[in-house]
Amino acid sequence: MKNLGARTGFLITLGLVSLCLAPCQAQTQGSGTKxxxxxxxxxxxxxxxxxxxxxxxxxxxxxxTDSIYQLASGSVTFEPGARSFWHSHPSGQILLVTDGVGYHQLKGEPRQTIRKGDVVKCPPKIPHWHGASADSPMTHIHIVPNTEKGIVNWLQAVTDAEYHGAR
Structure with a gap:
């Protein structure tokens, strides 16, 4: 009976280790793709x-958007070189970068590089843009609070000079 308990414990442990390693293997196999x-x-x-x-x-x-939470949220994926137009939000915007490398710029300030794990706060009514770097896609989750004040005001396209870091 004692052997049966040890054997069962070993099999459970082996099964749990296998379950834990399976996602790691899948991630490694897919990491070579763009x-x-x-x-x-x-x-x-x-x-x-x-x-x-x-x-x-x-x-x-x-x-x-709805009248209960009064926010909008979405996931945006930019292919390399892609970007938003200049825009602003009446109540600001929060970006949670979930993958890749990209850029973000507030009007009148230098372009900033953003990476997976970064959190960006876009102040209310300040024009800004964001997008992927030239050689990497970038994905972020955006959160726009207080949507009863409006969601977004779209402006002009970001020029190539602005995208490449000219002020």
Whole structure:
């Protein structure tokens, strides 16, 4: 009976270790690709409009605006070189970078590099843009609070000079 308990404990431990290692193996196999699809938290969603984005951008709404939470949230994936137009938010915006490397710039300030794990606060009513770096895709979750004041005011396209870091 004592052997049966030890054997059962060993089999349970072996099973748990196998379950823990399986995701690590899957991640390693997919890490050599350029696509972020394998590591994406949310689906890509719909292709972003050429009226608000330059390059290939995918937008997936996560939280629809409503009168209870009064916020909007979504996941946006920018292919390399893609970016938003200049825009502002009446109540500001928070970006949670979930994958890749990209850029963010507030009007009148230098362009900043943003990476997976970064949190960016865009102040209310300040024009800004964000997008992927030239050689890496970038995905972020955006949160727009107090949507009863409005969600976004789209402005002009970001020029190539602005994208490449000129002020």
């Amino acid at each position: 696509s972020t699809t394998a590591s994406a938290i949310f689906p890509n969603g719909e292709k972003g409009s050429a009226q608000t984005f330059t390059g290939t951008v995918w937008v997936q709404n996560l939280v629809a």
